[in-house]
Amino acid sequence: MDNELLIRLKGKPDMESFMAEVSEDPSIIGCLIDIIKTEKGSVKFYCEKVIRLTGEKDPKLIYPFYEEIASFIDSDNNFIKWGGIITLSNLAAVDDEDKFRNISEKYFSLFHSKSMITARNAAGNAYKFIHKNPEYEKAVTKEILKVKENVYYNKGEPSPECKNIMMGTVIDYFDKVFEITERKNEMLAVAEGETGNTRKKVARKAKEFLEKHS
Numbered sequence: 001m002d003n004e005l006l007i008r009l010k011g012k013p014d015m016e017s018f019m020a021e022v023s024e025d026p027s028i029i030g031c032l033i034d035i036i037k038t039e040k041g042s043v044k045f046y047c048e049k050v051i052r053l054t055g056e057k058d059p060k061l062i063y064p065f066y067e068e069i070a071s072f073i074d075s076d077n078n079f080i081k082w083g084g085i086i087t088l089s090n091l092a093a094v095d096d097e098d099k100f101r102n103i104s105e106k107y108f109s110l111f112h113s114k115s116m117i118t119a120r121n122a123a124g125n126a127y128k129f130i131h132k133n134p135e136y137e138k139a140v141t142k143e144i145l146k147v148k149e150n151v152y153y154n155k156g157e158p159s160p161e162c163k164n165i166m167m168g169t170v171i172d173y174f175d176k177v178f179e180i181t182e183r184k185n186e187m188l189a190v191a192e193g194e195t196g197n198t199r200k201k202v203a204r205k206a207k208e209f210l211e212k213h214s
Helices: 003-010 015-024 026-039 043-056 059-074 078-094 104-112 114-123 128-132 133-142 160-177 184-193 200-213
Strands: none
Touching: 003 026, 003 043, 015 026, 015 043, 015 128, 043 059, 043 078, 059 078, 059 104, 078 114, 078 128, 078 184, 104 114, 104 133, 114 128, 114 160, 128 133, 128 160, 133 160, 133 184, 160 184, 160 200
């Protein structure tokens, strides 16, 4: 690890300026990953944000580090896990080698995490893998349709509100893949069941989905 870089990053330099440096010298990304894996302090969150935002802007810079980014979804730290999920989904656009295939089942299992935020990040970004490789639609949709049976937890207790929020994400996913799926009727049935959702935003989303696709 570059100790001089670590000391500098602990001071949280201007994000845009530092990202410009990363663009000029992508080898810095490897150092950022090392810091995320080894440092206990908050500097790792700054490093994760640099990687995530760089992945949104120029995923080709991050792609050579695909396996390292994939390991983030196993992190015990939720912020690193969530960042890893988002970055992986953004790397889908440049995943010409289909590296996602090696971790796809693990990624899909995140839809069923007890944490709604984890599940929502994974499910809400899953369409990006399908846009790159439509053959993933069947596997993704199969798992997404199981979400209605899941229980999500908040502070160790089952949370109906977390479940409501998650169902809104499910409907968003349905809308993004509806034209290519063979499971249209099942999606419509799930949406019909959410028209009475106690979270008004989700109920409205379900009704709009049905009006658009029925």
